[in-house]
Amino acid sequence: MENRSTFICLIRPTRPGFTEQMLPEEVDAMQAHSAYLDRLLNETTFHLIGPCLDRAFGISIFEAASLEAASEIVAHDPVVERGVMTAEVHPFHISHWKP
Numbered sequence: 001m002e003n004r005s006t007f008i009c010l011i012r013p014t015r016p017g018f019t020e021q022m023l024p025e026e027v028d029a030m031q032a033h034s035a036y037l038d039r040l041l042n043e044t045t046f047h048l049i050g051p052c053l054d055r056a057f058g059i060s061i062f063e064a065a066s067l068e069a070a071s072e073i074v075a076h077d078p079v080v081e082r083g084v085m086t087a088e089v090h091p092f093h094i095s096h097w098k099p
Helices: 024-043 067-075
Strands: 005-013 046-051 058-064 085-091
Touching: 005 067, 024 046, 058 067, 067 085
Parallel strands: none
Antiparallel strands: 005 058, 005 085, 046 058
């Protein structure tokens, strides 16, 4: 079995006002983003995905073989590819969990 590590990804809009009024190309990117996340939930080990209620950023917590593999997954997110959001990926340890 492949040794996997846990990572956290933070994504943020690239422009002020994004959440108040999206441009048509941003709406398209967000729809593609949603479809991409749905696919990832079915194909990989994602523990949590979602936005902050104030829309400042979104996070995902997931498993991947390496930081490079995790970064590759995030780099292929349509909102990142299209420059609608920036992303940071960091190694992460879940120390406490209550479902």
